[in-house]
Amino acid sequence: MSLIVQKYGGTSVGTTDKIKAVAEKVAKFRQQGHDVVVVVSAMSGETNRLIGLAREMQEEPEAREMDVLVSTGEQVTIALLCMALKKLGQDARSYTGGQVKILTDNAHTKARILDIETKAMRADLDQGRVVVVAGFQGVEEDGNITTLGRGGSDTTGVALAAALKADECQIYTDVDGVYTTDPRVEEKAQRLERITFEEMLEMASLGSKVLQIRAVEFAGKYNVPLRVLSTFKEGPGTLITIDEETDTMEQPAVSGIAFNRDEAKLTIRGVPDTPGVASKILAPIGEANIEVDVIVQNLSADGTNDLTFTVHRNELTKAKSVLQRVGDELNAREVSGDDSVVKVSVVGVGMRSHAGVAATMFNALADENINIKMITTSEIKISVIIDEKYLELAVRSLHSAFDLDKVEAS
Amino acid sequence: MSLIVQKYGGTSVGTTDKIKAVAEKVAKFRQQGHDVVVVVSAMSGETNRLIGLAREMQEEPEAREMDVLVSTGEQVTIALLCMALKKLGQDARSYTGGQVKILTDNAHTKARILDIETKAMRADLDQGRVVVVAGFQGVEEDGNITTLGRGGSDTTGVALAAALKADECQIYTDVDGVYTTDPRVEEKAQRLERITFEEMLEMASLGSKVLQIRAVEFAGKYNVPLRVLSTFKEGPGTLITIDEETDTMEQPAVSGIAFNRDEAKLTIRGVPDTPGVASKILAPIGEANIEVDVIVQNLSADGTNDLTFTVHRNELTKAKSVLQRVGDELNAREVSGDDSVVKVSVVGVGMRSHAGVAATMFNALADENINIKMITTSEIKISVIIDEKYLELAVRSLHSAFDLDKVEAS
Numbered sequence: 001m002s003l004i005v006q007k008y009g010g011t012s013v014g015t016t017d018k019i020k021a022v023a024e025k026v027a028k029f030r031q032q033g034h035d036v037v038v039v040v041s042a043m044s045g046e047t048n049r050l051i052g053l054a055r056e057m058q059e060e061p062e063a064r065e066m067d068v069l070v071s072t073g074e075q076v077t078i079a080l081l082c083m084a085l086k087k088l089g090q091d092a093r094s095y096t097g098g099q100v101k102i103l104t105d106n107a108h109t110k111a112r113i114l115d116i117e118t119k120a121m122r123a124d125l126d127q128g129r130v131v132v133v134a135g136f137q138g139v140e141e142d143g144n145i146t147t148l149g150r151g152g153s154d155t156t157g158v159a160l161a162a163a164l165k166a167d168e169c170q171i172y173t174d175v176d177g178v179y180t181t182d183p184r185v186e187e188k189a190q191r192l193e194r195i196t197f198e199e200m201l202e203m204a205s206l207g208s209k210v211l212q213i214r215a216v217e218f219a220g221k222y223n224v225p226l227r228v229l230s231t232f233k234e235g236p237g238t239l240i241t242i243d244e245e246t247d248t249m250e251q252p253a254v255s256g257i258a259f260n261r262d263e264a265k266l267t268i269r270g271v272p273d274t275p276g277v278a279s280k281i282l283a284p285i286g287e288a289n290i291e292v293d294v295i296v297q298n299l300s301a302d303g304t305n306d307l308t309f310t311v312h313r314n315e316l317t318k319a320k321s322v323l324q325r326v327g328d329e330l331n332a333r334e335v336s337g338d339d340s341v342v343k344v345s346v347v348g349v350g351m352r353s354h355a356g357v358a359a360t361m362f363n364a365l366a367d368e369n370i371n372i373k374m375i376t377t378s379e380i381k382i383s384v385i386i387d388e389k390y391l392e393l394a395v396r397s398l399h400s401a402f403d404l405d406k407v408e409a410s
Numbered sequence: 411m412s413l414i415v416q417k418y419g420g421t422s423v424g425t426t427d428k429i430k431a432v433a434e435k436v437a438k439f440r441q442q443g444h445d446v447v448v449v450v451s452a453m454s455g456e457t458n459r460l461i462g463l464a465r466e467m468q469e470e471p472e473a474r475e476m477d478v479l480v481s482t483g484e485q486v487t488i489a490l491l492c493m494a495l496k497k498l499g500q501d502a503r504s505y506t507g508g509q510v511k512i513l514t515d516n517a518h519t520k521a522r523i524l525d526i527e528t529k530a531m532r533a534d535l536d537q538g539r540v541v542v543v544a545g546f547q548g549v550e551e552d553g554n555i556t557t558l559g560r561g562g563s564d565t566t567g568v569a570l571a572a573a574l575k576a577d578e579c580q581i582y583t584d585v586d587g588v589y590t591t592d593p594r595v596e597e598k599a600q601r602l603e604r605i606t607f608e609e610m611l612e613m614a615s616l617g618s619k620v621l622q623i624r625a626v627e628f629a630g631k632y633n634v635p636l637r638v639l640s641t642f643k644e645g646p647g648t649l650i651t652i653d654e655e656t657d658t659m660e661q662p663a664v665s666g667i668a669f670n671r672d673e674a675k676l677t678i679r680g681v682p683d684t685p686g687v688a689s690k691i692l693a694p695i696g697e698a699n700i701e702v703d704v705i706v707q708n709l710s711a712d713g714t715n716d717l718t719f720t721v722h723r724n725e726l727t728k729a730k731s732v733l734q735r736v737g738d739e740l741n742a743r744e745v746s747g748d749d750s751v752v753k754v755s756v757v758g759v760g761m762r763s764h765a766g767v768a769a770t771m772f773n774a775l776a777d778e779n780i781n782i783k784m785i786t787t788s789e790i791k792i793s794v795i796i797d798e799k800y801l802e803l804a805v806r807s808l809h810s811a812f813d814l815d816k817v818e819a820s
Contacts, residue, residue: 016466050486056426057493065496068504069489072482076460079479083467086475094478098508099553143509 002167003035003125007135007157010044011174012231013077019043022172022231023084026130030090035125037164039135039157040081042073063108067137067147071097074134074153081132092130095120097137097145102156104138104146111138111146113155116163133160154215162222169219169226170237171211176230177238178203178210180404181257185395188405192238195255197226200240202347202381203258216240253354254402257395260343263293264316265373265385266323270304270333281307281326288322290315294343294376294385304333308374310385313339341373342391345383346398358382364401370394412577413445413535417545417567420454421584422641423487429453432582432641433494436540440500445535447574449545449567450491452483473518477547477557481507484544484563491542502540505531507547507555512566514548514556521548521556523565526573543570564625572632579629579636580647581621586640587648588613588620590814591667595805598815602648605665607636610650612757612791613668626650663764664812667805670753673703674726675783675795676733677718680743683709691717691736698732700725704753704786704795714743718784720795723749751783752801755793756808768792774811780804 006026013019022040029036041047050070054061061069078094085092100121104111121131135153138146148155154171161169177191178200195203197220201213210228219226219240229237271277278297285292295309311319320337327335351357361382365372370393374385386394399405416436423429432450439446451457460480464471471479488504495502507514510531514521531541545563548556558565564581571579587601588610605613607630611623620638629636629650639647681687688707695702705719721729730747737745761767771792775782780803784795796804809815 016463019467053426053486053490054493057429057490058497061493062496065489065492065504068492068506069486072485075482075485076463076479079475080463080467082475082478083464083471086472087468094475096478096555099555145506145509 001033001035003037003164004029005037005039005157005161005164005166005169006172007039007153007170008041008172008231009153009174010041010047012172013040013081014044016080019077019080020084020087023081023088023090025231026081027085027088027090030128030130037121037125037131037133037160037166038081039133039153039160040074040077041135041153042070043077046073046076064144067108067145071134071137071145071147074136078132078134085130085132090130091128092132093124094132094134096134097156098139098143100133100138102133102138102159104140104148106140106142106144106146108144108146110149111140113138113148113159116159118163121160121164152212152214154212155218158215158218158222158224158226161224162218166224169224171215171226171228172231173210173228174230174232175210175228176233176235177228178240178256180255181395181399182259185259185392186257186399188399190404192255193236194239194241196349197240197242198380199255199347199349202345202378203256211240252348252403253350253357254346254348254404255350256347257398257402257404258345258347259391259395261388261391262313263310263341263343263385264313264319264337264339265308265310265341266316266319267306267308267336267338268323268327268330268332268334269306269336270300270302271307271327271330273299273303273305277305277330278307280330281323282309284322284326285309285311285319288318290319290322294374294383296374296376310341310343310374340388341385342388343383343385344391344394344398345381346402347381349380351380351382360401361398364397365394368393368397370397411443411445413447413574414439415447415449415567415571415574415576415579416582417449417563417580418451418582418641419563419584420451420457422582423450423491424454426490428641429487429490430494430497433491433498433500435641436491437495437498437500440538440540447531447535447541447543447570447576448491449543449563449570450484450487451545451563452480453487456483456486474554477518477555481544481547481555481557484546488542488544495540495542500540501538502542503534504542504544506544507566508549508553510543510548512543512548512569514550514558516550516552516554516556518554518556520559521550523548523558523569526569528573531570531574562622562624564622565628568625568628568632568634568636571634572628576634579634581625581636581638582641583620583638584640584642585620585638586643586645587638588650588666590665591805591809592669595669595802596667596809598809600814600816601645602665603646604649604651606759607650607652608790609665609757609759612755612788613666621650662758662813663760663767664756664758664814665760666757667808667812667814668755668757669801669805671798671801672723673720673751673753673795674723674729674747674749675718675720675751676726676729677716677746677748678733678737678740678742678744679716679746680710680712680714681717681737681740683713683715687715687740688717690740691733692719694732694736695719695721695729698728700729700732704784704793706784706786720751720753720784750798751795752798753793753795754801754804754808755791756812757791759790761790761792770811771808774807775804778803778807
């Protein structure tokens with residue numbers, strides 16, 4: 001008999017009928033002899049409805065009161081799910097974040113979990129009850145309600161699994177696992193049976209929005225086996241585990257092709273080649289709360305510097321006006337922006353031991369005459385910035401070049 | 411500077427605009443130098459929406475989970491009201507029942523308040539904050555959320571006023587006070603400046619649904635000055651106080667005319683005149699969870715007994731079938747029911763010292779040829795059961811007979 005933490009997101013509990021379906025799924029696990037702790041989000045649409053009400057009150061609603069408000073969303077779901085379970089004859093008990101209690105710091109609307117009390121949950125499990133916990137929320141030292149920020153229910157699930165030393169944390173979503181790339185772009189995309197936390201982090205941050213990055217980090221840190229699977233379709237999903245459990249030698253060099261359409265590129269040319277110039281350029285961008293992704297710096301033939309970096313496409317105008325100001329101060333030759341670029345990446349822990357991955361990647365793109373505008377690499381990822389019109393072509397040719405079309409789904 | 415507890419019901423906070431209006435009202439009191447604790451209900455319709463969701467899950471939803479569910483209604487309102495207050499520049503802080511904490515017994519959906527902690531609220535008030543508390547809810551010893559049952563927000567207001575030793579508990583409703591009778595029946599009805607707790611109890615239980623009976627009892631017990639006034643219309647409302655504060659000698663004998671349209675009358679005739687016969691008749695009614703209101707028993711000319719009592723009109727069919735069974739067992743001559751009766755009452759602490767009230771009442775009804783079917787009296791109330799077609803006529807003639815048309819509103 002194992003202890004499983006299951007997390008169901010807003011879409012999975014979006015209607016009373018869907019909540020009943022989740023109850024049946026949970027009850028079945030109990031009948032198979034597993035102890036089950038369920039984490040649920042607010043019914044889809046509810047959090048946005050509440051935020052809408054708040055905005056009618058105050059343009060920037062007070063963070064403490066925002067947490068009091070939006071935390072009601074999950075509180076509704078836990079009660080309804082417990083009722084549905086009881087209706088099926090399965091005893092169950094609901095807990096708000098404060099009742100568990102999930103202790104957090106006091107950073108309202110983006111709190112971090114500090115500690116979780118497991119005593120009450122264990123007592124319920126020992127009595128054969130299903131424990132249903134409100135995701136996304138906690139309580140700080142002084143008893144104020146906090147929330148973990150959008151999507152934080154994944155984090156609640158993983159944190160509970162870690163605290164309870166659960167055998168597995170199952171994240172139910174509307175996809176049936178993690179794929180080698182987005183099936184909407186490459187229909188040959190294959191569901192991965194396993195993926196490492198590190199790979200998942202790279203895949204997630206690059207746009208495969210299956211899981212909250214924070215939840216994956218958390219799972220990796222506490223070594224909680226994480227499984228992504230579908231609420232609506234039977235199947236084993238994708239297991240996300242630490243590297244040790246997989247045999248790196250046997251593993252393909254590349255696990256997947258990720259991409260991000262939201263990139264925009266900024267370039268500043270002809271700035272003096274003096275120490276600290278990169279910081280002079282990027283510090284004002286950071287001060288304007290603009291996140292920078294890829295950065296490339298090169299010395300020009302004339303001895304001045306060119307610096308290129310990417311930001312989220314929505315921030316291009318803001319970033320460009322900051323950069324223009326900096327450019328004037330530094331007597332830069334030119335400041336330019338380009339919002340028609342995308343990032344494509346190959347990800348895989350296997351590439352650590354396969355020197356040829358970069359060569360294979362660049363060759364595959366060259367074969368299709370796709371010009372690479374920027375390159376950036378990490379230990380388990382190589383990313384290129386290319387013209388957005390080549391996105392689909394690049395993803396498909398890389399998917400094929402790394403033999404991902406043939407990955408066998410279990 | 412005084413400490414005022416204000417309670418706003420569901421209609422008063424039914425929309426975001428109405429919540430903003432309440433915030434302005436509250437902020438104005440603060441500006442006048444008063445300390446203010448506000449108790450709010452769920453936005454009108456919200457509690458019913460939540461109950462509807464629960465019923466989709468379970469025919470008789472689990473009481474503990476019901477409380478988890480419906481308590482979210484007030485939690486939404488406290489957050490929104492605090493935001494609206496902050497928007498006006500008035501610092502405020504929200505508290506759920508559990509956060510205050512309002513300690514109750516564990517009778518879910520109908521819990522009773524045992525104790526209230528005032529320390530945190532006092533600290534907030536000392537810092538110039540408005541304290542906003544979720545009505546209708548509390549927490550029991552083990553940290554489970556409880557609710558006080560429908561309309562319990564009035565009780566929360568009174569209980570907080572008692573615990574904080576507030577100078578006044580103001581209950582804001584959609585009427586501007588307590589009237590000598592229902593203005594829809596008698597347009598000459600006058601707003602009472604004052605009324606005693608006892609009178610208010612009789613008025614409330616007789617259908618003047620301005621205040622929760624339980625809240626009035628609570629206010630009387632802890633001697634909390636209670637004021638009923640309108641959210642939407644300026645005015646002093648009606649102050650509900652203990653008898654001592656008013657000069658009984660100066661007071662009119664009768665404060666108001668109450669009535670109840672929901673009565674139905676049941677009669678059982680010709681049962682043996684033996685000790686315990688009334689109990690044999692009424693016990694099965696009580697066991698069927700039917701509440702009995704007025705009871706009259708009379709010895710007939712033939713030495714057998716006739717017993718007549720009233721129940722809520724909705725329960726007539728059920729009560730009659732129980733009574734039929736009892737009648738068969740007792741060899742009763744006849745069992746009959748009548749759902750076209752109403753109860754009209756004159757209420758007033760002044761009648762204790764005015765023997766003539768009953769005579770005046772019966773004369774006034776006789777003058778209009780209204781036949782009295784039953785009479786029942788208490789220390790500060792005389793009620794008659796009459797045919798429902800005479801209701802309006804009876805109320806108007808009694809209103810005039812006791813000079814209530816001339817009560818001066820302050």
